[in-house]
Amino acid sequence: MHNEKQDIAADNEHYQQKKETVSANPAQYYPMIDKIRFSLTGNENRAQIMRIPDFINKYSSFDFGTLSEEVKSNIYIIEGKIFSIRKAGKSIIFVDLVQDYCRLQVIVSNSQIGISKEELFNLHNHFKRGDAISVIGFPMRTKAGELSIRLIKPISLASPALQPVPPALNEENRKGNRIANYLIDRHSKDIILSKSYIINNLRNFLTNKGFIEVETPIIAHSSKGANANPFLTNAKKIKDTELQLRVAPELWLKKLIIGGFDKIFEIGKVFRNEGLDPTHNIEFTTCEFYQTFINLEDLMKISEDMLNFILKNFVDYNKDVLQNTKLDNYLSEISTYFQNPFKRLDFIETIEKQTKIQLPLDLSNVKDLLNYFSQLNIEPPILQSAQNLLNELCSLYVEPLCEDPTFIYNHPAILSPLAKSTLKQYSRNRNYEISLRFELFMKGKELINAYEEENNPFKQDDNFKIQLKLKEEFNDNESLVPDYKYVKTMEYGMPPTGGWGIGIDRLTMLLTNSNNIDDVLSFGKLTDVIKQ
Numbered sequence: 448m449h450n451e452k453q454d455i456a457a458d459n460e461h462y463q464q465k466k467e468t469v470s471a472n473p474a475q476y477y478p479m480i481d482k483i484r485f486s487l488t489g490n491e492n493r494a495q496i497m498r499i500p501d502f503i504n505k506y507s508s509f510d511f512g513t514l515s516e517e518v519k520s521n522i523y524i525i526e527g528k529i530f531s532i533r534k535a536g537k538s539i540i541f542v543d544l545v546q547d548y549c550r551l552q553v554i555v556s557n558s559q560i561g562i563s564k565e566e567l568f569n570l571h572n573h574f575k576r577g578d579a580i581s582v583i584g585f586p587m588r589t590k591a592g593e594l595s596i597r598l599i600k601p602i603s604l605a606s607p608a609l610q611p612v613p614p615a616l617n618e619e620n621r622k623g624n625r626i627a628n629y630l631i632d633r634h635s636k637d638i639i640l641s642k643s644y645i646i647n648n649l650r651n652f653l654t655n656k657g658f659i660e661v662e663t664p665i666i667a668h669s670s671k672g673a674n675a676n677p678f679l680t681n682a683k684k685i686k687d688t689e690l691q692l693r694v695a696p697e698l699w700l701k702k703l704i705i706g707g708f709d710k711i712f713e714i715g716k717v718f719r720n721e722g723l724d725p726t727h728n729i730e731f732t733t734c735e736f737y738q739t740f741i742n743l744e745d746l747m748k749i750s751e752d753m754l755n756f757i758l759k760n761f762v763d764y765n766k767d768v769l770q771n772t773k774l775d776n777y778l779s780e781i782s783t784y785f786q787n788p789f790k791r792l793d794f795i796e797t798i799e800k801q802t803k804i805q806l807p808l809d810l811s812n813v814k815d816l817l818n819y820f821s822q823l824n825i826e827p828p829i830l831q832s833a834q835n836l837l838n839e840l841c842s843l844y845v846e847p848l849c850e851d852p853t854f855i856y857n858h859p860a861i862l863s864p865l866a867k868s869t870l871k872q873y874s875r876n877r878n879y880e881i882s883l884r885f886e887l888f889m890k891g892k893e894l895i896n897a898y899e900e901e902n903n904p905f906k907q908d909d910n911f912k913i914q915l916k917l918k919e920e921f922n923d924n925e926s927l928v929p930d931y932k933y934v935k936t937m938e939y940g941m942p943p944t945g946g947w948g949i950g951i952d953r954l955t956m957l958l959t960n961s962n963n964i965d966d967v968l969s970f971g972k973l974t975d976v977i978k979q
Contacts, residue, residue, distance in 0.1 A: 465575075502525060523596065555570070750897065899946075
């Protein structure tokens, strides 16, 4: 422990001195890349510039054997950041260089680059972890079998690191300094790489099925398409108009459907001025797609196929790129859950089966629903609208049954004002108006929300009026805001349409076995963002 503290103190002193030296003449330490490369090659220009992954791909299976001397004529410039630097005796330095998430060993021998052992020692002391460097040399394999590049000239500094990389960070410091954490914690970086890979697979799945990717407004005069509390803003050039950040792109996308774009999707940010917890952030990334002439069964099948497609590819990505054994075991485990078809739970039937008490006949009647809570001897939520009471029953009695991928479907129509609805007969000749909707849950958390879209402008207008009445009655800021311009647009003719949305952050959490949404956001939740 004493030696470790001494090393940290010495490192801090080194970086402080380095910062003072660089600040005296910064231009000298941040040269243009072409100048650096010229300093390595001169006028010969015989070196090939290659990125580390390409170098590894070219030579990882190469049989050097008797070609060792011939290979020495293959000269490369390799660039990256120093991950570690260490001495081997008095005449050799080993540098681990990283670029594009790959690592390559650099071998510096004083005899090979034409400097004394003392100069090599000074070189070792001069460079530190985090420095960006350029090197020139030829490929080789060590006796231990490790692919390396052996230098023919000294290392060139491309840009210096002026702060030491901490050996470790506690949870609070990790959240307040994500960049330092990425430099020391490979797993945290792997999660961000995984998210990018997952998004690319999601996009590929949809484009391969003929969907086109579109963009819709993020700022508009009102939030549309979801029950949520919006962020308010304004624009200098648009006076006397309150603007909002979107809570969902849904209505814009459905307007494009009406405009003749039959298969569309959008991947982007949405913003909801609500709470923060391990599965919620104020801004998050979603994917929504819409397709004409598609029903709920089709949407379920697409969901199953898509998730299996992404999971299968991600398993291979982890084996080939991330090489995380612990994650590999986890993915093998959840792969067994993703067997088609997914489990299905009827919203109304499941609540009644779990509670052993029949739901009231009128699911929009708050008094009857509160009486149902009394029968169950449970406390109702603070906001006692019919929608909130029904959602609470679902969260208590249905969602906990969704450890495996599970479709919760046949929601009461009052919960889904933008979805098509129909009457469904339940036991004892009870008829309930249910929406043609499902939510896909896994591990007790919602992942996907989808439904057949209401395409009748008169019915949609009625639903909006009911929503507005409930919003005013219960002072519910998160209730859906009616959009009568959308209803007017529907009069151009909206084909039968299916709509589907997934939370990409939660999907990434699921596939990387992350317990907190913090882990899948580059700079964490908003509470962490403001610290950085």
